Amino acid sequence: MCGIDGIFSLGDSRSAARDMSAAISHRGPDDAGIGEINTNGPPRGTFGHQRLAIIDLTSAGHQPMYSPDGNVCLTYNGEIYNYRALKSELESEGITFRGSGDSEVLLMGWWKHGPAFLERLRGMFAFGIWDARTERGYLVRDAFGIKPLYVTERRGEVLFASEIRALLASGRLQPSLSAPAIATYLSSGSVAEPLTIIDGVFAIPPGCVVQVAMRDGGFHVRQAERFITAYTHSDDIHREPQ
Numbered sequence: 001m002c003g004i005d006g007i008f009s010l011g012d013s014r015s016a017a018r019d020m021s022a023a024i025s026h027r028g029p030d031d032a033g034i035g036e037i038n039t040n041g042p043p044r045g046t047f048g049h050q051r052l053a054i055i056d057l058t059s060a061g062h063q064p065m066y067s068p069d070g071n072v073c074l075t076y077n078g079e080i081y082n083y084r085a086l087k088s089e090l091e092s093e094g095i096t097f098r099g100s101g102d103s104e105v106l107l108m109g110w111w112k113h114g115p116a117f118l119e120r121l122r123g124m125f126a127f128g129i130w131d132a133r134t135e136r137g138y139l140v141r142d143a144f145g146i147k148p149l150y151v152t153e154r155r156g157e158v159l160f161a162s163e164i165r166a167l168l169a170s171g172r173l174q175p176s177l178s179a180p181a182i183a184t185y186l187s188s189g190s191v192a193e194p195l196t197i198i199d200g201v202f203a204i205p206p207g208c209v210v211q212v213a214m215r216d217g218g219f220h221v222r223q224a225e226r227f228i229t230a231y232t233h234s235d236d237i238h239r240e241p242q
Contacts, residue, residue, distance in 0.1 A: 002063075002077040003027030003050035004149075005161035006037075006128045007170065008137050008212045008219040013046040013157070016170040021048030023169035024162055027077075028052045035064035037073045037130035037137075045137075045157075045219075047075040047128060054079070060099025067111040071132040074107045077162055078125025078147050086120060118209060118227040126204070128160055137212035137219070140227070145193070145206030152201045156218020164201055175199070194224075 003024035007013040018034050025032065028050030038044035049063035065074045080086070083102035086109060091097070095108050102123075109117040110129055118140065126147035129138045139160050141149045151160045154172055161167050168175060178199040184192040193203040204210055208224040 001027050001147075001162075002052050003162045003166070004048070004075040004077050004126065004128060005166045006045060006047040006075055006159070007172075008037075008045040008130070008158040010043070010156070010214075010218065013043075016172060017046035017048045019169045019171065020159070020161055020166040021050060023166045025050050027162060030057075031059075031062055033063050035066070035073065037064075038132050039066065039070040039073075040132060044130060044132070044135075047073055047130070049075045055083075056099045056101030056103070058099060061101045061103055063103060065103055065107050067107060069111075072107060072111045073130045074103065074110070074127060076103050076106055076125065076127035078102075078123060078127070078142065080106060080121055080123040080125060082120075082122040115209065115227070126162065135214060139204055139210040139212065139221075141204040141206055141208060143207040145203075149204040150196060150201055151204060151210060151221060152198075153219075153221050154200070156216075156220075158212045158219045158221055160204075164196060164198060167201060168198075173198075173201075175201075 005020040007017050030053040031051035033049045036043055036046050047064040063075050080102040083105040087105045090108055097104055124146035125142045126149035127140050139151055148162055150164050152167055159167050159170055176199045181191045181195040181197050191197055194205055205224050207226050209227050210224045211222040212219055
């Protein structure tokens with residue numbers, strides 16, 4: 001597993017993102033990265049990453065990862081099972097790659113095709129993307145919700161992370177318990193997603209993408225939209241040989 005975190009913000013967010021990333025350092029012992037988004041224009045926030053190297057063990061897999069023009073930034077946790085096939089398709093479309101990992105395939109696929117690339121992914125994943133071409137961020141979770149991803153919106157900023165503890169470490173929240181979450185826990189013995197025990201912190205629903213857009217001088221989340229219902233063919237869920 002890897003750990004991801006980030007803040008969409010018009011203000012200074014680097015220190016808070018660094019604290020968030022440190023809170024989930026146990027998720028990725030091999031590498032760590034902090035990077036500002038919107039490198040070609042005004043600051044739009046900061047992404048963090050704690051890396052557990054699995055496929056590409058080289059520095060080419062370092063995250064946050066940027067498209068060649070700097071417009072798209074990715075922080076990603078997971079495994080895309082059909083990444084080799086997707087890589088071949090992208091290469092036939094003129095895309096070149098520096099490394100051999102699935103993270104770069106996701107980044108370059110988004111750079112080429114935008115959100116439409118989501119429907120082609122087969123695997124388990126959670127990631128955040130900033131696309132300066134549309135001035136929007138995207139938070140995505142796999143179809144079965146295998147990889148965790150939490151989000152909160154506070155005072156014109158949107159924060160996300162693999163674990164709630166990272167959101168709390170940002171210093172941006174004044175946490176209080178969620179009454180609806182407590183009610184579900186008392187009735188069923190667990191907190192039902194998308195609720196969490198912290199008021200105003202929600203889990204991204206499985207198979208959904210949440211857009212983050214600027215409005216009224218700050219960032220705000222839009223309603224989650226499903227990008228995939230389920231795998232419909234048995235060969236979709238088979239892993240490619242490693």
